[in-house]
Amino acid sequence: MQFQLSDPVDTPEIIWAGLAPVLALAAGAVLLIMFRSIVKRMPDDLNATATAALGPVTVLGMWVVGGLVGNDVPLAGLRDDIGEPLFYVALFAVLVLSTAFVRSLEIGFDAAFTVGVGLISFVATVELWTDSFRFVGPSGDDVLLGIGPQGGPIAAFGTQYGVDGFALVFGGVIALAVALTALLLDNYLRREGIDGVEMYVLLMLSAAGGVLMVGANDLIVLFLALETLSIAVYVMAAMHSRRAESLEAGLKYFVLGAFSSAFLLYGIAMVYGATGSLNLVEIRDYLDQVVIADNAMLLAGFAFLLVGFGFKVAAVPFHSWTPDVYQGAPTPVVAFMASAVKAAGFAALLRVFYLTFLDYRADWQPAIYALAVATLLVGAILAVVQRDAKRMLAYSSISHAGFILVGVQAATDRGVAAVVFYAAAYTFMVVGSFGVLSIVSGRGDRGTSLDDLDGLGGRNPMLAFALTLFLFAQAGVPLTTGFVAKFEIIGAAVDARSFWLAVVAMISAVISAFLYLRIVLSMYLGTADDDAKEPISVHPTAALAVGVALALTIGFGLVPGPIDQLANEAILALAG
Amino acid sequence: MSSLLLATEATDSVAASFPVLSALVILPVLGALLLLVLPKSRPEHFKQVAFLVSGATAGLAVWVLTDFQTGSADFQLVDTHSWIESLGISWTLGVDGISLWLVVLTGLIFPMAIIAMDAEHDPKAYFAWLLVLEAGCMGVFLALDLFAFFVFFEIVLIPMYFLIGKWGHGERAYAATKFFIYTMFGSALMLVGILSLAFLNEAETGVLTFNLVELAESQAIATTTARWIFLSFALAFAVKVPLFPFHTWLPDAHTNAPTAGSVILAAVMLKLGTYGFLRFGVYLFPEAAVWFAPALVTLGTIGIIYGAIAATMQRDLKRLVAYSSVAHLGFIVIGTFSLNTEGIEGGILQMVNHGLSTGALFLLVGWIYDRRHTREISELGGLQKPAPIFAGVFMVVMLSSVGLPGLNGFVGEFLTLLGAFAAHRWWAVVAATGVIIAALYLLWAYQRVFHGPAEGDNATMQDLTFREGLIMAPFLVGIVFMGVYPKPVIERMEPAVDALIAHVEFHVEDFEEPTADIIAPVEGDHGGDGEGEEEGDH
Structure with missing residues (x-):
């Protein structure tokens, strides 16, 4: 690939619709920070009006973006069914209702904006999934393309960035995680006296990096997306600047994250050295066609890449930052880290290893196997001995990462589907769990030890019940998404004949159950006098976030069919 | 609610279309949800609503009984919907x-x-959890899909965990956690087993299914693999039964549970394990069941003797009854794994019998505790004088538990021993001594609690109230009826049991239903013959 200066530089074909979810998030971040640099503070009444106006603006934005991305006007079918006048009256009613809804939430402007951006990005993702879309092809013709179950993948930015069903599902999950995290952040930031626009901007930027990362078809794009994602999250972790633990968390996360990025970059360099390309499609084709006689450099590249990803998804033995960072970082940020950041990491891991290095799976599967066993057991066992609920959930998130690794280890399409299901299910469980903790922890974000949870069942029964359901879901109790997720993962493992790994995973699940029971126990069976502690009030935004997470966790636990179908249709593919 | 109550009395035309089995599972859940939305200001309504809902469920169960076609070995009233x-x-x-x-x-x-x-x-919350528990238990007994079965099998842990942990006594948190972790450990490995079964079956037949009947009929899995999978199922059921040496959660859970919890635990939840052995163990893995049968019969026999001896040494009345459960469930296991008609029928009968007699025993012990605030046998004594009716009822229930001829316990124990004698003669002989020890510890306990001089609070203990008598009446009717005339019960289970044994014989080479030719056919004449044998043992 030698270029002469006289060669015309190929400009890649850009399919804007495919980039819409990323663009929505990035543009949202830029718009918000620009707006806030000009208007530092709005008068109270104007602020309230502007915030309420974000409701209909979001609805319209979803409609317009959906129309731009998809082939048809969104809800066209509905419009034809009920007739145009009635449809527009209904749309108007929805706009009015959304205003009232936003007002009733008592949400701040920045948070409402971020939720809106998250929802718009989500709608763009959904449109890409359900609808084939039209664009002007290279020869000037109108071309219809589909991604989700309709076909795909498409190369949205040359061969650098591909959009396939797999990336869309992860992108949608990340977009929803943004909306839920923003809801949690709203009251949290005000309670802690650190409210400002930076957190939301960073949240959207980080999510943009995440959505880019799950579709990256090129190792450099992958690296850049990962850095966008990570650097924003480093700052978010350290945002609670009056808490030493938060600063410590940010620094620790930054140092170890940079360390792991270095590993990843070194791994990328080695793979480039061995295959002569950074593009995943070219690497795969090269490995398909060429038998490398001396593959030491390639295998070393695998190892470095695995270490890099291992840090990102907190696999043992690269997990040591997790408990400190999770405990110190602001709780809503932890919810985002444990859900979206981790999901993006696993998506990239699968794309690189399962898709690109599939021919070499005999080489990397044993490594993943070992990582999975260590992650499952260490995460579960260390979680049990903790005294702080946030730290416990940090360790338990490690053992959940182990579960996902079991699905990766299978290296089959069923394993990929199981990983998709698990990551999606875990996102909402963990956002809900940390959401409840962020409400309970009280001013200063300190009250997360088991003693602080003592008697929560009496102080706020609904909150305690919600946390109980989230914890049972994480333990894998049936009729929650957590159970179906474990079911799919274990199914993928035994389908790939990894029986003993499945057994280890289930043993780890039992050990983890003990830890969730400890938290439940302290909430309901604690010794504290129920009246001794004052009841906890829940701000409507946080209640909404927890409620949505709970509804998804239980709803799709009872009827897992739709998500299962989604996961099976989320075909992982390389575009180009 | 009221419309559902009416539905139970509806005509046959409705019966054909109404999914009564799903209703058995869903109705209690709806009842629990109804409880959640009832206002807290009128606490007395909770119990009434819970009773009405569970009463309606009982009505549905009786409807199932009347609708059941005697003489058919097939699954009846099947209700199926796609899930995933x-x-x-x-x-x-x-x-x-x-x-x-x-x-x-x-x-x-x-x-x-x-x-x-x-x-x-x-x-x-208490009554809501009880109703959820009822739904889960019904689901386990009705499920014909391994996924659905596992869901119900696991879900029953949650309500029971809260019932023990929140409304229990003594070391309740410890007991609840131990109960949860033990049983979850067993079922965790069963999940791997279920999935292995389904996917290995898919590899052989090309069809991915979790349907019990399809999996049992295909028998596509290699012998050794099937034995491993059976082992994972057996572990889950052995913990649930509980079979020696997995029984240690049981005395703690029973002792610390609230009375209703103990009753349900003994009467219904322990049967989840024995039922699982029969329905999923033997039916899905006939070869492995035959192969493992001696080991399981051995464990069952050890359980009988161990449970009996341990019960003899208990100072706490409730703990004593709990250990007696270990012994009684041993009989069910040896009956089941005799793998002949007598043994399996005796096992099923004994599941019902144990539910009646031990359930009633736990209720009675609970009432003693309510009155006296102690369950220490040494602190009780002479209760017969202040409470003669109580003592009489206790006596009948206890004798049914001992296995006195004419009461229900005898029929079941006799049949299991008959079956075991044909299959594993010496184990049956050893197990029969368990009957004698049972008589010893129960009669001794009765003597210490009810006989002798009544001192202090014992002298003024209230007798059985009318309400309590009403609650006991169905138990006593069941105990006597099944002891005197078990034919209606046995004839409804017989075709299914025969079909199961035929299934085992068909799929396992060199296996024939073990029968002992010295024993005359059981049907019809266990009255006279049986009494002779049993008295000989004493």
């Missing part, structure tokens, strides 16, 4: 002769457990 299509998972419920009586037992025990005791605190 891509994995071949469906919501399939059905009832046959093996599960019929357990469904009826579950339906009838719950209203009595609910009405018998008040919640000490937070009645709303």
